Amino acid sequence: MVKNMDVAEHAGKVIFRCDDDFDLEKIFECGQCFRWTSRGDGKYFGVAKGIAAEISKTGNEITITGDAAQFADVWHDYFDLGRNYAGIRRTLCIDDYMTRASDFGAGIRILDQDRWEALCSFIISQCNNIPRIRSIIETMCRLFGDELDFRGETYYSFPSAKKIAMLEADDLAPLRCGYRAPYIIGAARAVADGTLDLESTAQRPAAEALAELKKLNGVGDKVANCVILFGLRKLDAFPIDVWMKKAIAEHYPNGFSPTVFGEYAGIAQQYMFYYQRSGNGENK
DNA sequence: AAACAGGCCTAAA
DNA sequence: TTTAGGCCTGTT
Numbered sequence: 001m002v003k004n005m006d007v008a009e010h011a012g013k014v015i016f017r018c019d020d021d022f023d024l025e026k027i028f029e030c031g032q033c034f035r036w037t038s039r040g041d042g043k044y045f046g047v048a049k050g051i052a053a054e055i056s057k058t059g060n061e062i063t064i065t066g067d068a069a070q071f072a073d074v075w076h077d078y079f080d081l082g083r084n085y086a087g088i089r090r091t092l093c094i095d096d097y098m099t100r101a102s103d104f105g106a107g108i109r110i111l112d113q114d115r116w117e118a119l120c121s122f123i124i125s126q127c128n129n130i131p132r133i134r135s136i137i138e139t140m141c142r143l144f145g146d147e148l149d150f151r152g153e154t155y156y157s158f159p160s161a162k163k164i165a166m167l168e169a170d171d172l173a174p175l176r177c178g179y180r181a182p183y184i185i186g187a188a189r190a191v192a193d194g195t196l197d198l199e200s201t202a203q204r205p206a207a208e209a210l211a212e213l214k215k216l217n218g219v220g221d222k223v224a225n226c227v228i229l230f231g232l233r234k235l236d237a238f239p240i241d242v243w244m245k246k247a248i249a250e251h252y253p254n255g256f257s258p259t260v261f262g263e264y265a266g267i268a269q270q271y272m273f274y275y276q277r278s279g280n281g282e283n284k
Numbered sequence: 285a286a287a288c289a290g291g292c293c294t295a296a297a
Numbered sequence: 298t299t300t301a302g303g304c305c306t307g308t309t
Contacts, residue, residue: 031290126291132307133290178305183292220292241290277290 005081007068014071015063021085023107024057030108030274032230034121034134035141035158047141049074049114050157052150065150080109085267092261092268097251104280105271110235115198116191117158118231119213122223123183136177143174164188183218190216202232209234229266238265247276 008015024044028036036046043056051074055064064075076082089106093099120140125133137158144159144167165188172181190196196216201209206228213224225239238258240248248256261268 122290127289127304128291128306129289129308176306179292179303180305218292222291226290239290243290273290 005076007071009068009071012067013063013065014068014075015061016071016081017060018062018081019060020081020083021089021107022057022062022079022109024055026105026107026274027079027109027111030105030270031130031277032270033111033113034130034137045155047148047155047157048078048111050146050148052148052155054151077112080112083109085109088264088267089271092264092271094260098268098271100280101271101275102268104278105274108267108270108274110233110267110270111230112233113230114158115202115227115231116161116188119187119191119198119219119227120158120161120164120184122226122230123187123218124177124180125226126180126218126223136175139175140172161188161191165192180218183216186218187216198232202234206234206237229269235266236261236263238269241273243273243276244269247272 005016024042025038028038028044028046033046033048035048036044038044043054045052045054047053051066051070053065053075055062057063064071066075085108086106089102092102121133121137124136128136138156141156141158144163145156146159148155148157164184167185167188169181169185172184175181177184187196191198196212201212204212209228209232210221210224213219213227214221219227222239222241225237228234229237229239236258238261258265258269
């Protein structure tokens with residue numbers, strides 16, 4: 001029994017019931033993370049927090065590899081299982097458009113990702129498309145991460161900031177990440193030497209965290225807000241990229257402030273973003 | 285071929 | 298304070 005959640009452990013897997021919003025495809029493919037993939041059978045493989053895992057869902061029962069202790073230590077918080085997304089979602093339906101976007105995105109949860117991984121990943125994401133972002137990150141993990149043997153296959157952890165900090169930009173050439181390479185090295189060194197303390201930054205108000213992150217070369221408003229939302233677990237952060245600009249222009253031409261969504265503006269942002277990217281942005 | 289992709293930086297008004 | 302151009306690379 002973990003945190004009011006009924007968990008059954010069996011043969012290297014944990015099975016738990018979730019009656020709240022929980023859609024694996026939306027969670028992993030809404031754009032918040034880059035290291036979970038499906039083979040088309042509904043099962044997702046990935047690596048998070050240095051652990052390789054497989055997760056699947058049948059009805060309201062979710063199965064994830066590992067034992068009960070690991071579930072309690074890692075996956076419960078990673079999947080934000082203590083939060084009632086369906087309840088929050090209802091509060092975000094402030095108009096017809098948000099009602100449609102929220103319904104469409106129902107099932108999304110904001111993952112509690114490793115802070116450094118989120119920072120590095122969203123630096124890579126700038127002016128890039130998702131397949132290429134994923135490819136760059138996987139190459140980075142393969143070259144500089146630790147090997148993880150999982151069910152007879154080799155996976156790789158996300159390399160630590162300390163590891164990347166020891167490299168030079170040229171060492172990242174195999175990633176084909178172009179001008180982002182020095183940004184990555186710079187961020188890694190700041191994290192490794194304590195210039196940027198992501199833990200303490202996470203404890204500060206979003207505005208202060210934003211200023212702190214933007215001190216890094218190659219980190220502007222958009223990347224910083226993604227880090228704050230996905231890595232520092234501040235659900236009021238509201239990253240605005242080209243898709244969000246389109247969504248706002250189409251549906252709030254007379255002005256808009258994310259503060260209308262309150263402390264869960266970041267979840268509203270994900271519904272808007274996912275809805276827009278799925279081609280449902282046009283006001284019909 | 286040329287433009288563009290989930291930005292950011294710098295220089296110039 | 299806002300705007301234009303350039304930037305690695307890969308794809309269309």
